[in-house]
Structure formats: structure tokens, C-alpha cells
Amino acid sequence: MTTQTLATGTPAAWKDGKRGLWMMGVLWPALPLISAALALSTGMGLFWWLTPVVIYGVLPLLDRLVGEDRVNAPESAVAALENDRYYRMATFLFIPVQYICLIGGAWLAVSGGLPALDILGLAVSVGLVSGAGINTAHELGHKRENLERWLARITLAPAMYGHFYVEHNRGHHVRVATPEDPASSRLGESFYAFWPRSVWGSLTSAWHLEKVRLERQGKSVWNWRNDNLQSWAMTLVLFGALALWLGPIVLPFLIFQGFIGFSLLEVVNYLEHYGLVRQKEASGRYERCKPEHSWNSNHTVTNLMLYHLQRHSDHHANPMRRYQALRHFEQAPQLPSGYAGMIVVAMIPPLWRSLMDKRVLAHYQGDVTRANIHPPVREKILAKYGAMQPQTVEA
Amino acid sequence: MDRYECNGCSYVYDESKGDIHNGYPAGTRFSALPADWCCPDCAVREKPDFLKLAEAAA
Secondary structure (H helix, E strand, O other): OEEEOOOOOOHHHOOOOOOHHHHHHHHHHHHHHHHHHHHHHHOOHHHHHHHHHHHHHHHHHHHHHHOEEOOOOOHHHHHHHHHOHHHHHHHHOHHHHHHHHHHHHHHHHHHOOOOHHHHHHHHHHHHHHHHHHHHHHHHHHOOOOHHHHHHHHHHHHHHOOOOHHHHHHHHHHHHOOOOOOOOOOOEOOOHHHHHHHHHHHHHHHHHHHHHHHHHHOOOOOOOOOOHHHHHHHHHHHHHHHHHHHHOOOHHHHHHHHHHHHHHHHHHHHHHHOOOOOOOEOOOOOEOOOOHHHOOEOOEHHHHHHOOOOOOHHHHHHOOOOOHHHOOOOOOOOEOOOOHHHHHHHHOOHHHHHHHHHHHHHHHOOOOHHHOOEOHHHHHHHHHHOOOOOHHHHHO | OOEEEOOOOOOEEEOOOOEHHHOEOOOOOHHHOOOOOEOOOOOOOEHHHOEEOOOOOO
16 A cells, blocks of 8 residues: 655645654664563563564564655755754664663673573664664765764764775765675675675775775875774774673674674665666766666655665765655666565575566566676576577677 | 866865865866766766866855
8 A cells, every 4th residue: 555645745835744753763773672671571581582573574564554655855845854953863863772772782681691592682683773773874974064974983883884984985886786886786696695795895895995095195094094993993992891891791792783783784785786787888987876776665664764765766866865855766666665574585585586586677678688697697697587698699 | 276066966176175085185186186086975976077167266
């Protein structure tokens, strides 16, 4: 069902129907705290797993029940919408909730006297919030304001992914939907093949970007002005302070939740550009990133939790646009569900392939050679989808 | 000294100021920026996408 249809009201009268609901983005990161309260008060260990159950189970159902929202703000209302500081507060308030979860979770894991299985549930839950923090950092890190850019790095620290701040804007956005981008997944590439390629490729690219920038300033990469080193230092200080307080025994908990956190980012990366590719122009430059180069979803519930990240095409076309103003594009390829449901699918490669490969193919009108194909399975994919062999094409 | 504007996000490269953070000192001509240079703010517009601004601000 569709809750609202495409509407363009008169600008003066236009009101953002989702305005109040954006606070959901602040509330749901409190899930590990709520689950801890439920588990401790009822003595039922299952409650420690409430956060992953909500994200992987309840959210996909809610996306299905509540449906889609395709409303775009009229262009004349965008300036006022972007300047409304309420929307910024909805991102800022995520950060204290995130840190209370991490610090409270670390304390409970060490001092709560919990069985190992409960601690595991707690660590996964806190990790998912750290992963959601990368999404908040993503919104903040694209902005010009210094405050937002600093907060982005503070939000990245628990997931141990400070270099995302460098790589995402200057690496991923430049090379998105090209074979050169480690964070754009390819047709035929499973999430488990993508994960190491993206984790390692993003790390090395971020390091290289800062090396080149600092060398241009006549400085060494080993300089405190290196944004990667600064951001990683935040993680070291945070984890170090917690280890001083709770003992080094807290470190495996912290590192594991960080791993869960950045893996959540990577599975989201995986579904955002699967198989899509920008063609090269005669000049040798890639065509500009267009709406057709990102997968989108208008599912209302997950969009409210992810600051419209799923309106991904507009984000890539206009990275400076604030989340509340991101638009739905009719020509943008659409995922069958919101990100919550799709990350579950992505973790089951045969299911992902059966749902998504045909959509990539349909997007390219059956011409699989126009897709971004994973090189190790290129021949197999070409044979399967009936395309001519590349030699024949070139001949 | 000229100024050039990104046609996507309105960032302005001002030759008289350069872009110190990215290692281009004040006075660096737009033409001297690398061929693969892209907008430091939005990163989705490249050098050929920039438009020279008419003489206005000194």
C-alpha cells in the first residue's frame, strides 16, 4: 500500500508530513537500552536480542505494512526546509544516545555478571547502533559547517571507521558506480566477496587520499593533520578510556561491536549500487553520476530511521543536499524493500542473486554488458544472460 | 585573479585564496590545478564543470 502519492502542493502551504517523525532516528538507537531494561527486569535472556530482531525482522514487516512515501518538497520550499535547524537537531541528538548505549553496554558486559550468550546479544545490539552511527556521520560529514564535520568523526569513532570521513566524500562519491570504486558492488559479487574488497579498498584509498593531500602541502602522511590519524585517535582515546575504567577485558567487546558496526555499513554499501555502472564518455571521463546509478527505496519506516539515505540517487547527484530535502526520482531504480529487509537478503547470496540480478538486467534492457560485472564470474554471467562474448563484441 | 564556481553545489574556487587545506596555496591559478581535480565540497563536479565568474569581488 502507498501512504501518500506524488504531490506538489503550493510552496507557502507546504508542510513536511514527516517533520515530527524524524525523531524516530533518535529513539531507535536506544533499543539496546530498552532491551537491557526488559532483560534485567524480567530475567528473560531473549530480550538481549531484541535490537537485531527489530532491525532484521520487525522493520522489514513495517516497511511492507506502512508502504512507500514518494512525496518531494516543492523546490521553492527547499531553502526554508534546509535552514530549519530542527532537522539538524534530529541528527545531533543521535550522538548522546549512541554514546550512552556504547558506554552502558560496555559497563554491563564487564560488570553485569551476564552469561556469554547475553553478552553476545548485547554486543551485536550495541554494534548495530554503532553501524547506524556511520549513517548519522554520513549525513553530518557531507556538510560545510565545521560543527557537523567534527560531530561526524565523533559518531564514527565507536565503529572504528574514522577513515570513512575521508574516503566516502573524496573516494566513493568520485568513483561511485565504476569498477574502480571498492564500495560499489558488482553483478555476480556476493556480499562475502564484497566485504573484504570494500573494507580493504576503502582503507587503502583513504590513506592514499590523505597522503597525496599532505604531500601537496609539503608534509608527511605521518602528520597529526592527517584526518585518518585524527579520526582513528578518537577511537583509541574512547576505547582506551573505557579500558582504563573497566579493565582491558572490555576491549574484545568493543572491537567486536565495532566489527558488527562497520559490517552493517558495508552491507548497506553492497546494496546501494549493485551492478550499476557509469559509462565512459569519448573524453575518457566517466559520465556524471545520474539517478540511474543508485538503488533507491521510498519505504517510509526505514527512510525515517536512516535520514532518507534510501533516496540515494538524489544524494549522489547532490551530495550537499540535506536529508529532509532529498527527492524521489521516477527514473531511479527501486529496491523491492527498504534497506532493513534488503540487508537480510544480501546476507543470503542465492536469495540476493535471484531477487536482484533480474532487476539489474531489466534496468539495462536485457543488455548485461552494460552492467558492472564482477570480473571472476564475468564469463559465467555473460553465458547465463545470453550476451555475446566480449571478443565478439570487440571484433 | 579569477574565481570559478562549481555548477553543482556553488562552491567557489578563488585563485587569490587557493585551497590551503587541500594543498593549493593562495595564488594557485585554476589552470594549474590537476586535470583530475574535482570540487572539494561536493566531489561530483570536475574541473571542466566549473564556470568562471564575472569580475565582481576583488
